[in-house]
Amino acid sequence: MNFSSLGFFRSLRKDNHQFAVIGLGRFGRSVCSTLHQLGYQVLATDVDEKRVSEALNEQIVGHALQLDSTESGALKEAGIFEFDTVIVAIGNYVQESIITTLNVKEGGVPHVVAKASTEVHCKLLKRVGADHVVFPEYEAGRSLARSLTKPSILERFDLDPDNSIVEVIVPDDFHGRTISELQLRNRYGVNLLAVSNDGKFTINPDPSKRLEKGSLMVVIGCNKDINRLPI
Structure with a gap:
């Protein structure tokens, strides 16, 4: 299971099949490429004509414009205001990022996602109307710190600051014991969502299933309770 991009993609409108991405740096290119591979129509823009040409040549977008x-x-002429969702992927140029976000919101776009490079930048983007702000460097830093201190946790999806879904290696203490015997909810305050079986996950596993050392399990709970697991 891979939760790494859920925080971003869950913010996108489920009924939308067309996206505009402003900024073709590393983050913008990654968003374009992923959406394009998933079969969505993507219009990308960048002030740098070379980046626009590269995006078209590498076929990571359906359409790309220099503006x-x-x-x-320029945004209105390009039809950006007609999109339901626009991703402002300008992270390193704060002034341009904020002005662009303001322009897009004032142009009537209902859902604007913007990339922030600092906490102050994040606050400013929200002030000018960004509906969802992503902070890749901050999120990557948190992920690295957690992986260093809790190496048994392979993936984590934060539901909010206090609660998460995590994919963890089954602890040695759980080996050979059934789910019912472990009483995860009573003893640790977490709920088991899935366990791996020969590389495939079983959702809502039977309480009589025995866990095996080295396999994987997915649990949901508050972070304090998750940290109580013997991992």
């Missing part, structure tokens, strides 16, 4: 997103008229 200055701080110019509201």
